[in-house]
Amino acid sequence: xxxxxxxxxxxxxxxxxxxxxxxxxxxxxxxxxxxxxxxxxxxxxxxxxxxxxxxxxxxxxxxxxxxxxxxxxxxxxxxxxxxxxxxxxxxxxxxxxxxxxxxxxxxxxxxxxxxxxxxxxxxxxxxxxxxxxxxxxxxxxxxxxxxxxxxxxxxxxxxxxxxxxxxxxxxxxxxxxxxxxxxxxxxxxxxxxxxxxxxxxxxxxxxxxxxxxxxxxxxxxxxxxxxxxxxxxxxxxxxxxxxxxxxxxxxxxxxxxxxxxxxxxxxxxxxxxxxxxxxxxxxxxxxxxxxxxxxxxxxxxxxxxx
Numbered sequence: 001x002x003x004x005x006x007x008x009x010x011x012x013x014x015x016x017x018x019x020x021x022x023x024x025x026x027x028x029x030x031x032x033x034x035x036x037x038x039x040x041x042x043x044x045x046x047x048x049x050x051x052x053x054x055x056x057x058x059x060x061x062x063x064x065x066x067x068x069x070x071x072x073x074x075x076x077x078x079x080x081x082x083x084x085x086x087x088x089x090x091x092x093x094x095x096x097x098x099x100x101x102x103x104x105x106x107x108x109x110x111x112x113x114x115x116x117x118x119x120x121x122x123x124x125x126x127x128x129x130x131x132x133x134x135x136x137x138x139x140x141x142x143x144x145x146x147x148x149x150x151x152x153x154x155x156x157x158x159x160x161x162x163x164x165x166x167x168x169x170x171x172x173x174x175x176x177x178x179x180x181x182x183x184x185x186x187x188x189x190x191x192x193x194x195x196x197x198x199x200x201x202x203x204x205x206x207x208x209x210x211x212x213x214x215x216x217x218x219x220x221x222x223x224x225x226x227x228x229x230x231x232x233x234x235x236x237x238x239x240x241x242x243x244x245x246x247x248x249x250x251x252x253x254x255x256x257x258x259x260x261x262x263x264x265x266x267x268x269x270x271x272x273x274x275x276x277x278x279x280x281x282x283x284x285x286x287x288x289x290x291x292x293x294x295x296x297x298x299x300x301x302x303x304x305x306x
Contacts, residue, residue, distance in 0.1 A: 011044030041219035085110035196248035
């Protein structure tokens with residue numbers, strides 16, 4: 001039933017930031033510009049309200065507004081995969097229903113954070129979501145943020161029992177784990193890298209693509225990593241992998257999306273503003289980021305990140 005969708009949901013799914021104004025309100029005009037830039041640059045799909053979109057800093061209503069604006073701007077040009085997961089089950093259901101109403105192609109649902117649910121509880125959580133809202137689901141496993149790892153056996157059980165689960169975003173540095181995802185869930189299961197340095201390696205084992213924060217800065221390059229690999233231009237894809245490594249590293253020397261938003265400010269494409277408790281990196285790290293970023297893009301002279 002979902003085979004055609006799984007084929008379409010391959011490549012670079014860009015996790016677009018939530019831009020803010022100086023008064024910390026959501027900058028919907030800039031969001032529109034960023035989404036259009038992503039599509040024009042070749043990103044294969046758009047996601048909002050994932051980790052990079054600071055969902056924990058948004059109210060439920062604000063998350064809905066971000067999704068509504070994104071759906072309007074995308075207008076069916078590429079697949080739309082908003083993140084609708086939360087630490088709160090009812091909020092997850094509310095957001096997932098809204099995503100379906102907006103015509104989202106699939107939703108990205110994070111392993112609940114802070115609660116530290118058991119594997120049995122995680123199985124029940126995802127199964128109940130799928131039974132409540134019939135929409136394709138990409139599970140989002142990011143143990144560094146959630147303090148719990150969705151075990152491969154739990155995921156395999158879900159894939160067997162819940163047809164709506166079509167893929168997983170693995171922000172998991174355990175490469176043995178991600179290999180076993182395809183081994184136990186099937187090699188046609190859509191595996192996406194959420195770790196920047198594993199985007200290429202996951203393609204090499206049969207991954208479906210990546211959901212990389214770096215796409216907010218270099219959307220064409222992140223999309224081309226997938227395009228070159230898929231076209232059989234393995235050396236070109238490998239070149240992208242190593243060329244991006246230094247930038248990928250510095251973007252995660254502080255908590256995402258703090259360095260990312262600082263870099264977007266330096267590029268003049270979004271205001272370098274985060275909502276508390278997040279804050280921009282130290283000046284020392286921003287200086288390092290600027291020097292590395294200059295090797296990838298031409299920075300405007302009159303724009304600075306503060």
